[in-house]
Amino acid sequence: MHFTSDRRNGDLIEREFVLGEIPGVLWAPARASSPVPLILLGHPGGLNRMLPRLAARAEAAAAQGFASVAIELPGAGDRPASASATRARADLQRAIAAGGRPSEEVIDRLVLPLVEQAVPEWQATLDALLELPGFGGPVGLSGGVVAMGVRLALVDPRIAAAVLFAGSYVPRSIIEEARRVTIPLHVLLQWDDEGNDRQLALDLFDAFGSTEKQLIANMGGHTGVPRHAGEDASGFFARHLVRAC
Amino acid sequence: MHFTSDRRNGDLIEREFVLGEIPGVLWAPARASSPVPLILLGHPGGLNRMLPRLAARAEAAAAQGFASVAIELPGAGDRPASASATRARADLQRAIAAGGRPSEEVIDRLVLPLVEQAVPEWQATLDALLELPGFGGPVGLSGGVVAMGVRLALVDPRIAAAVLFAGSYVPRSIIEEARRVTIPLHVLLQWDDEGNDRQLALDLFDAFGSTEKQLIANMGGHTGVPRHAGEDASGFFARHLVRAC
Numbered sequence: 001m002h003f004t005s006d007r008r009n010g011d012l013i014e015r016e017f018v019l020g021e022i023p024g025v026l027w028a029p030a031r032a033s034s035p036v037p038l039i040l041l042g043h044p045g046g047l048n049r050m051l052p053r054l055a056a057r058a059e060a061a062a063a064q065g066f067a068s069v070a071i072e073l074p075g076a077g078d079r080p081a082s083a084s085a086t087r088a089r090a091d092l093q094r095a096i097a098a099g100g101r102p103s104e105e106v107i108d109r110l111v112l113p114l115v116e117q118a119v120p121e122w123q124a125t126l127d128a129l130l131e132l133p134g135f136g137g138p139v140g141l142s143g144g145v146v147a148m149g150v151r152l153a154l155v156d157p158r159i160a161a162a163v164l165f166a167g168s169y170v171p172r173s174i175i176e177e178a179r180r181v182t183i184p185l186h187v188l189l190q191w192d193d194e195g196n197d198r199q200l201a202l203d204l205f206d207a208f209g210s211t212e213k214q215l216i217a218n219m220g221g222h223t224g225v226p227r228h229a230g231e232d233a234s235g236f237f238a239r240h241l242v243r244a245c
Numbered sequence: 246m247h248f249t250s251d252r253r254n255g256d257l258i259e260r261e262f263v264l265g266e267i268p269g270v271l272w273a274p275a276r277a278s279s280p281v282p283l284i285l286l287g288h289p290g291g292l293n294r295m296l297p298r299l300a301a302r303a304e305a306a307a308a309q310g311f312a313s314v315a316i317e318l319p320g321a322g323d324r325p326a327s328a329s330a331t332r333a334r335a336d337l338q339r340a341i342a343a344g345g346r347p348s349e350e351v352i353d354r355l356v357l358p359l360v361e362q363a364v365p366e367w368q369a370t371l372d373a374l375l376e377l378p379g380f381g382g383p384v385g386l387s388g389g390v391v392a393m394g395v396r397l398a399l400v401d402p403r404i405a406a407a408v409l410f411a412g413s414y415v416p417r418s419i420i421e422e423a424r425r426v427t428i429p430l431h432v433l434l435q436w437d438d439e440g441n442d443r444q445l446a447l448d449l450f451d452a453f454g455s456t457e458k459q460l461i462a463n464m465g466g467h468t469g470v471p472r473h474a475g476e477d478a479s480g481f482f483a484r485h486l487v488r489a490c
Contacts, residue, residue: 191458211464214462214471215460216460216462217450217460217461218459219456219457219459236473239473
């Protein structure tokens with residue numbers, strides 16, 4: 001992990017880094033009683049475009065004493081595109097434009113390779129960060145491509161709690177993996193999201209093996225998550241990440 | 246409305262009353278900048294048995310500056326039982342014990358007469374209370390038999406916001422009424438409640454005409470609503486009842 005910039009923004013220290021070929025950003029509270037819990041900030045890809053929103057989420061997390069980190073997704077932003085992902089995305093959009101539901105095969109072809117590649121990248125990021133002084137865990141996972149979150153929560157015991165956005169396309173095999181996820185979960189769903197398969201999202205929530213899971217469905221379309229829903233998610237992390245590091 | 250007792254309990258003034266034949270309890274913050282918003286506390290019937298839990302909810306509401314009121318349901322507690330409701334309840338329990346889903350006819354026979362009788366009683370309670378000095382509205386509705394909440398929210402424009410517990414048996418005609426409810430809603434659902442028709446609860450949430458509605462599903466069975474869910478509901482009322490009275 002190689003840091004390429006370091007600037008202070010109010011109570012937040014923002015540091016850009018590269019991990020191999022992967023660009024990322026780390027936000028840490030300027031005044032931290034070390035070590036601080038760390039939140040992995042998921043996003044749909046395109047780190048530069050997402051930065052203002054990610055920085056706002058990091059600022060809210062820092063107010064609770066948490067550090068945050070985001071990395072670029074495979075094939076997104078400045079990272080080399082994958083020809084097969086580009087084809088799969090076009091097939092998916094064609095199915096949606098035709099008013100139909102994308103086939104399981106298209107969803108698998110788009111999402112599963114992304115999960116296979118991105119989850120080890122998140123884990124490598126964690127490996128590197130948790131070696132730095134001041135970062136001790138526990139680790140929370142917040143949003144992003146939900147299938148990726150399911151896999152990461154399943155395979156990495158460092159993830160102590162997760163806020164997930166249900167609703168993007170989820171392969172059936174990932175719903176089966178969700179049955180073995182047991183960490184506390186706070187699952188957000190936009191009830192009237194047109195680009196969303198609501199029943200699949202409910203099936204995913206139902207599948208999770210966690211005894212502590214909460215589904216929060218709001219109106220307002222894909223991007224209309226209300227402000228208070230973000231505050232409730234902060235409360236969730238405050239309950240689950242504030243333990244002895 | 247005739248008050249029969251008046252006692253101070255910490256920061257709360259608790260007054261029992263009768264309205265005609267209906268017993269009720271009113272809780273008001275001892276130090277109120279009048280007039281205060283009022284929350285109707287619903288419950289499943291049996292006011293005396295429910296008093297400790299209702300008083301705790303009233304105390305939380307008073308901490309936000311809200312008064313609370315509860316009245317006994319028709320046919321419950323010391324009020325005369327209805328022979329037809331008793332029969333309908335027995336039929337419902339027989340269907341559940343046999344492992345089946347109660348028929349629409351049994352649900353209608355149990356719930357609709359209760360709604361028909363209870364909603365005007367709630368409205369008469371509101372009429373009487375809003376004439377007292379210190380109570381100015383807006384009025385929030387919190388929990389209780391959900392079908393009753395839907396009808397009251399539909400017919401009484403004084404109800405400005407409602408926290409509803411989805412999951413008890415809801416007649417199909419009430420789901421149709423829900424389409425015309427437009428106030429902000431905070432809908433709680435116990436996801437794994439054995440005595441609960443989850444799909445009916447989701448259908449009810451979907452039906453509500455409100456542009457601002459939130460579904461919050463938790464684990465923990467029928468009585469296992471987690472503590473933080475109550476806090477989120479308080480936040481909902483704080484957002485919607487704190488306006489100029």
